[in-house]
Amino acid sequence: MIQEFLPALEAEIKQQSLGDSPQELYDPIRYLMQLGGKRIRPVLCLLSYSLFKADWKKVVPTALSIEIFHNFTLMHDDIMDKAPLRRGKQTVHEKWNDNIAILSGDVMLVNAYQYLNQCQHLSLGEYQHLITRFNRTAAEVCEGQQMDMNFESRSTVTVDEYIEMIRLKTSVLIGLSMEMGGILAGVDTAKAKILYEIGECIGLGFQLKDDLLDVYGDPEKFGKQVGGDILANKKTYLLIRALETAQGEALDTLNHWLAANNPNPVEKVAAITQLYTDLGIRNETEAKINQYFDQAFQAIDQLNLQTAQQEALGKFLAGLVDREV
């Protein structure tokens, strides 16, 4: 069943209902939606739904609303971050221009709400609760992006602030994906909360793993340049913890490389990677990731699922967790 989710979503994306004219408004949406990706959020929504009900096909359009929303945030974030590439292709604002990326993104957000609006089997109260949760999460994702931008110009960021930023920017939407599946299946509030917690923890572990792989990833498997965060002095979990932990000579070395003007990139990446390892940051980050993943798996137990469903969910999440790219 799980293997049917992605093809069903891709088929729905292929026939995505959008306006035709002006082309500049709608072409970027089709372009970005068809760049691919693992569609983790709507797959998790369908998976979550199917833990409780079998007829998952009827909620495919509603699940797609999360993927459209997610891609809307990518379109606008890429403008703000001046990112040239997305999934190895030109970003929308590069291929067209900033104004088109702003406006096309706006229509995309509206389109996400129209897909959400295709859900027809809930009561008014349940549906409005779903929208309220969607809206709150959407606002939180924007809050996370604003925090992320604010952090760039700040000299120090605490671990707690960093975790809160990635929670808002990434994890709440993965939480909502799981929760939405539950709400659509009519689960009670307690179960909806557990589903949300599973997604949120997976999201947090996921984002920290991104930080870790950027330093320790296998260059043959990792999609991006290993050491990219180090070269950009990006305030990742690893750098923040290193700055909090390092003392004496180690701190001097770290600050030297952070301040270095036009350093040799290979040397800088090697030196800071070594520092992270020596300071125990690698181990600590792995432990933190595992802690979030463990919390997710413990939450699954509280759902009291039937064995087959529990195994399906556990297996899928384990696959996400074990990724090396």
Place this chain on the structure above:
Amino acid sequence: MIQEFLPALEAEIKQQSLGDSPQELYDPIRYLMQLGGKRIRPVLCLLSYSLFKADWKKVVPTALSIEIFHNFTLMHDDIMDKAPLRRGKQTVHEKWNDNIAILSGDVMLVNAYQYLNQCQHLSLGEYQHLITRFNRTAAEVCEGQQMDMNFESRSTVTVDEYIEMIRLKTSVLIGLSMEMGGILAGVDTAKAKILYEIGECIGLGFQLKDDLLDVYGDPEKFGKQVGGDILANKKTYLLIRALETAQGEALDTLNHWLAANNPNPVEKVAAITQLYTDLGIRNETEAKINQYFDQAFQAIDQLNLQTAQQEALGKFLAGLVDREV
């Protein structure tokens, strides 16, 4: 009753439910919403509702969703148009920056949906129909803005294209404001269509009157600089019709001023204004405006309202129509 609408809306705006943090995300929303304005759209929504039902207070938050949406479009349009001022004050992207205006606008659109979500007295089907109409209109407003931007770089625009652009960019939202009042009051589809038509015609007349006042407005009453469109070679209804109508010497004069490098502004405005008058464009535009307003008033008759309601609506719309600013 009508005079209670605006204070009720302003009170609702004062206590607008938004997040707190990060400040850069929410302060611009409060700033823009409190710059004032006539709140024509939500007032029309409440007026339309009150034609059929007395308890208009309960739909104030829902009506406000249109005002929030409208201000969201202003925030993003001002970035695209590089506008320095809005209602005489700094625009959001000027006061903060482009990124904040993008992201704050995004949250604002989400907030509009949350206000829409406060409507609780419809059935699921009626509510989803309302959202579908809201979504379609929201997409159309973006289509209109994209057309407007496209027109800037085109050498010619036809009258039909121009009317379609202003219909999408301005009129459909005024149409929706009226229609939403009707849907919230539970009117049938036929009446909802008539309400929409009234708003759409008022919006079209309104926008053409803007074009006219920019040339022939009383400088003492008109808020903006009279002749601003002429100096910017803006493809307004008047310029498009002048280019279609002028021949021989008149066309040469028009093209001379359009191509003039750094012309004397007073002379350019005077010359083109004189041309518009001589070509009969002023009269023609006034006739076109009256045609739309007449269509709106004829549509009112089809609503079969009680006398008091019909008079209230007629009086309010006449006030809008007669404005000189």
